[in-house]
Amino acid sequence: xxxxxxxxxxxxxxxxxxxxxxxxxxxxxxxxxxxxxxxxxxxxxxxxxxxxxxxxxxxxxxxxxxxxxxxxxxxxxxxxxxxxxxxxxxxxxxxxxxxxxxxxxxxxxxxxxxxxxxxxxxxxxxxxxxxxxxxxxxxxxxxxxxxxxxxxxxxxxxxxxxxxxxxxxxxxxxxxx
Amino acid sequence: xxxxxxxxxxxxxxxxxxxxxxxxxxxxxxxxxxxxxxxxxxxxxxxxxxxxxxxxxxxxxxxxxxxxxxxxxxxxxxxxxxxxxxxxxxxxxxxxxxxxxxxxxxxxxxxxxxxxxxxxxxxxxxxxxxxxxxxxxxxxxxxxxxxxxxxxxxxxxxxxxxxxxxxxxxxxxxxxxxxxxxxxxxxxxxxxxxxxxxxxxxxxxxxxxxxxxxxxxxxxxxxxxxxxxxxxxxxx
Numbered sequence: 001x002x003x004x005x006x007x008x009x010x011x012x013x014x015x016x017x018x019x020x021x022x023x024x025x026x027x028x029x030x031x032x033x034x035x036x037x038x039x040x041x042x043x044x045x046x047x048x049x050x051x052x053x054x055x056x057x058x059x060x061x062x063x064x065x066x067x068x069x070x071x072x073x074x075x076x077x078x079x080x081x082x083x084x085x086x087x088x089x090x091x092x093x094x095x096x097x098x099x100x101x102x103x104x105x106x107x108x109x110x111x112x113x114x115x116x117x118x119x120x121x122x123x124x125x126x127x128x129x130x131x132x133x134x135x136x137x138x139x140x141x142x143x144x145x146x147x148x149x150x151x152x153x154x155x156x157x158x159x160x161x162x163x164x165x166x167x168x169x170x171x172x173x174x175x176x177x
Numbered sequence: 178x179x180x181x182x183x184x185x186x187x188x189x190x191x192x193x194x195x196x197x198x199x200x201x202x203x204x205x206x207x208x209x210x211x212x213x214x215x216x217x218x219x220x221x222x223x224x225x226x227x228x229x230x231x232x233x234x235x236x237x238x239x240x241x242x243x244x245x246x247x248x249x250x251x252x253x254x255x256x257x258x259x260x261x262x263x264x265x266x267x268x269x270x271x272x273x274x275x276x277x278x279x280x281x282x283x284x285x286x287x288x289x290x291x292x293x294x295x296x297x298x299x300x301x302x303x304x305x306x307x308x309x310x311x312x313x314x315x316x317x318x319x320x321x322x323x324x325x326x327x328x329x330x331x332x333x334x335x336x337x338x339x340x341x342x343x344x345x346x347x348x349x350x351x352x353x354x355x356x357x358x359x360x361x362x363x364x365x366x367x368x369x370x371x372x373x374x375x376x377x378x379x380x381x382x383x384x385x386x387x388x389x390x391x392x393x394x395x396x397x398x399x400x401x402x403x404x405x406x407x408x409x410x411x412x413x
Contacts, residue, residue: 003261003400004191007374009351009365010200011336014282017300018274018336022231046205053286059225059344067223075225098218109220113349116202118193118368120347122215142213167209174208175215177345 008119013053015113016079027058027076027090034063034091039125039152039160042084043112046167050084054114056164058088060107065094092127098137105132105139112164122177125162126151146173183217184345184402185261190370199364201325222343227270227304237303239275239315247297247316249278251392254352254380255312258305258339261403265309269401272302272338273313280319289321314392320359332359332366339399346401353379354395 028036043051058076062069074093078086090108098104105126112121126133128151133139139147149172152160165172195207215221240247254273258266276282276299279291283298297316305311318333334351341347353360357379360366366375377400386394 003259003263003403004188004374004377005185005261005402006348006350006400007369007378008192008348009336009368009378010202011338011349012351013286014274014284014336017282017284017298018272018302018338021300021302022272046209051206057347059220059223061220067219068226073225096219099216104218104220107220109344111344111347114206116200116204116206117195118197118200118203118365119195120349121195121208122345124220138216138218141216146210166206171208171210173210174212176212177215177221 010115010118011055011113013115015053015055019055019077020079022077023079024076025078025088027060027074027088028072032062032072032091036089036091037158037160038087038089039108039162040085040087041161041163043080043086043114043164044084044166050080050082051114051166052080052082052084054080054084054086054112056080056086057111057113058090059109059111060090061093061096063091063094065096067096095132100137102135102137103132105130105136107136107138121164122175123164123172124150124175128152128154128160142173149173181217181219181222182404182406184222184343184404188371191374193368197364197368200368217345221345224340224342224344224346226268227340229304232270232302232304237301237311237313239297239299239301239313241314242298243296245296247277247294249294249297249316249319251314252317253312253314253386253388253392253394254335254397255310255383255386255394256380256397256399258309258311258399258401260341260346260401264403265307266341266401267305267307267309269305269309270302270340271305271311272300273315273335274300275315275318275335276321278316278319280321291319291321312386317354325364330359330362332357332363337399339401341401343402348399348401350399351378352397355379355382
């Protein structure tokens, strides 16, 4: 039996009605092991204007590199505010296997929905000062001059910044998923 | 280590492109640089698990969330969530939201001159059962104008958001109603070239789920991406 996946449609401007009940900006329960950090950023459109109606969702492994473990689900959802800003507090994920059994560098998988997108954008966040980035099998698929758009910026102790630039100079790398 | 069977890439013309100028908001939001093809690793083929403690049984009945009854025509919206291989998708979190019977959203940015219904929020959610089945009780949403182009009107629709067993199965879509004369003028409905794909977004009137003297039933089956049978199988 072979069916065709349903056609994606935009989330539209009124996503908050359906999605706000499950905003999860604190991903790590009190007891979860790992290095804690905050990550904040803005979503910016092709006119340089903030996108105030986006949903930004994170998916990540726990500090041991395990997905969906009972003590750390690893899912987050933030809805952007009038400044286009989203924010999460979580723990740094461990390394997970990639293609050909090679370990990937620690990363967050990001899915973004908004009015004006007929389907989601898929991207990733990597960590600054992370030696494993140099050998990451996915990061290495990205043209070298654009890789920096996938690496968060250190803003202080335990604080990262990462912005989503939809178009133009410094346009964030998005994946065909 | 064992290799991971990837999820199928979309069939031609069944999924929209990012840039679709007839839908004006895509112009400043669609990526302009080439996309990078993402291999499906553990990060792509896993997904969060949601529990019954998060979703309450009453969350699937949008007509019983306030002291009074909402205005409009009650409808039952139900169906199955499957993957492309025809397997039912159990325990899928389905979130829906919609306008009220007058075509007005309960949202601060909706300025359409139509009444808010104090007895209708327009949000629901549930988890699919072991057979992938779901059922909502709601109100038939109204059509409403939007500012995409002169005299633009959206056909009646319900927004759906679904999680699967893989983050790459994540789907946000819209359900439309059969026979709606606005469909052919709607740039969201017409965003894909494949007419069959579009028509799968239109629910069917369903006597099986229609409740006599209470509510018409509409059936809307949803298909999530399926896995390739074996790793590395190529498909056109």
